């Protein structure tokens with residue numbers, strides 16, 4: 001889901017509600033010098049998971065990345 005296009009299609013009052021979901025994920029932005037709500041952006045698709053980049057919702061500075069491992073069943077059979 002592309003959050004940029006999602007927000008552009010929403011009137012401002014609904015944007016405010018949508019941002020509540022982001023409050024759980026706040027990271028420190030060195031540019032804003034405070035904890036900020038972040039936008040998640042898919043950065044890389046890795047063999048064992050997806051790497052996401054977090055962007056400050058205010059200034060779009062990158063404030064961190066996270067790798068979400070795939071949860072598909074995976075068994076290593078040794079011997």
Ligand SMILES: [Zn+2]
Nearest residue numbers: 029032056059
């Ligand atoms: Zn910022």
